[in-house]
Amino acid sequence: MKIAVVFVGELHDQGFNASGLQGAERARDIPGAEIEIVTGLPYEERAIEQALLATAGRADGCIIVGGQGNRVTPAVAAARPDTAFAVVQGEVTGPNLASYDVLQEESAFLAGVLAARMTRSGIVGHLSGHRVTPGLKGRAAFVSGVAQADPAVRVLTGFCGTQDDSTVTRAWTEALAGEGVDILFTMLNAARAGAIEACRSAAIRQIGNVIDWCAVDPAVFVGSAMAGIDRGVERAIRDMLAGISPDIVVPMGLATTDAIRLSLAPDVPATVMDEITMVAEELAQGRLLPATTYTGPEVEFA
Numbered sequence: 001m002k003i004a005v006v007f008v009g010e011l012h013d014q015g016f017n018a019s020g021l022q023g024a025e026r027a028r029d030i031p032g033a034e035i036e037i038v039t040g041l042p043y044e045e046r047a048i049e050q051a052l053l054a055t056a057g058r059a060d061g062c063i064i065v066g067g068q069g070n071r072v073t074p075a076v077a078a079a080r081p082d083t084a085f086a087v088v089q090g091e092v093t094g095p096n097l098a099s100y101d102v103l104q105e106e107s108a109f110l111a112g113v114l115a116a117r118m119t120r121s122g123i124v125g126h127l128s129g130h131r132v133t134p135g136l137k138g139r140a141a142f143v144s145g146v147a148q149a150d151p152a153v154r155v156l157t158g159f160c161g162t163q164d165d166s167t168v169t170r171a172w173t174e175a176l177a178g179e180g181v182d183i184l185f186t187m188l189n190a191a192r193a194g195a196i197e198a199c200r201s202a203a204i205r206q207i208g209n210v211i212d213w214c215a216v217d218p219a220v221f222v223g224s225a226m227a228g229i230d231r232g233v234e235r236a237i238r239d240m241l242a243g244i245s246p247d248i249v250v251p252m253g254l255a256t257t258d259a260i261r262l263s264l265a266p267d268v269p270a271t272v273m274d275e276i277t278m279v280a281e282e283l284a285q286g287r288l289l290p291a292t293t294y295t296g297p298e299v300e301f302a
Helices: 016-027 045-056 069-079 104-118 133-149 166-178 192-202 229-241 270-284
Strands: 002-008 034-041 061-065 084-088 097-102 123-128 154-159 183-187 205-210 221-227 250-252 260-264
Touching: 002 016, 002 045, 002 229, 016 034, 016 061, 016 205, 016 229, 034 045, 045 061, 045 069, 061 069, 061 229, 069 084, 069 097, 084 229, 097 229, 104 133, 104 183, 104 205, 104 221, 104 260, 104 270, 123 133, 123 166, 133 154, 133 183, 133 270, 154 166, 166 183, 166 192, 183 192, 192 205, 229 250, 260 270
Parallel strands: 002 034, 002 061, 061 084, 084 097, 097 250, 123 154, 123 183, 183 205, 205 221
Antiparallel strands: 221 260
């Protein structure tokens, strides 16, 4: 079975796409799987739609990585009923359309708890790029995690409009630091490099996401809200090969997989580490639920 895995934005982004690519590459070893990687798509709905239609003409299955697929894939799947489709980080289903949701909001909630415990200024921040559902849910979960740990901590949050432009994210991070933010949770792709530079210059700490950023730069990163997008891609491929198309969104969170966790820098106090462990257990057992929507204020910087 020929399955195309489609990526929007930069492929080797040290974020969602890079993680998803790992899952696609592992799947090449699955008997019967012929994997094609489709990349270089811009963040434009029309371009994504056209690419999916073209890909469906030569593949038995198409998997798009990222929340951008939620808007365009249902129409494409309806137009190509003989092709299997899936969205990783999806929220849409249909007769030939499945969605797999790696619950990064759970690790984002843990990131909020960490931020509230580690801030000295009493002001923490959130910075993301595009307003896709996974990013919006992650922001809401982070804010609710902060409130769970310490309602007195103030959160400044914003979407800068890019996942890959480091010039923009550097300027936003500098502006947030100027507002008193000393712990910044970032949900970015290649543009994280600009945020890292600004954090280092301003001597503030960052919480990353998707991969283990504490292992990359523990001086800057106090934590990382890990989310194994690769697991979602590999699960989608295996289901397609088996002829399975779940009619509900398949959640992949703390209760069912080790793809979700919060990595911590070595200098995080043991008491905070223990608290994170306990909160993670509460999430896994469903006794705590991260918020999925946020209606509070946002910051804007030119």
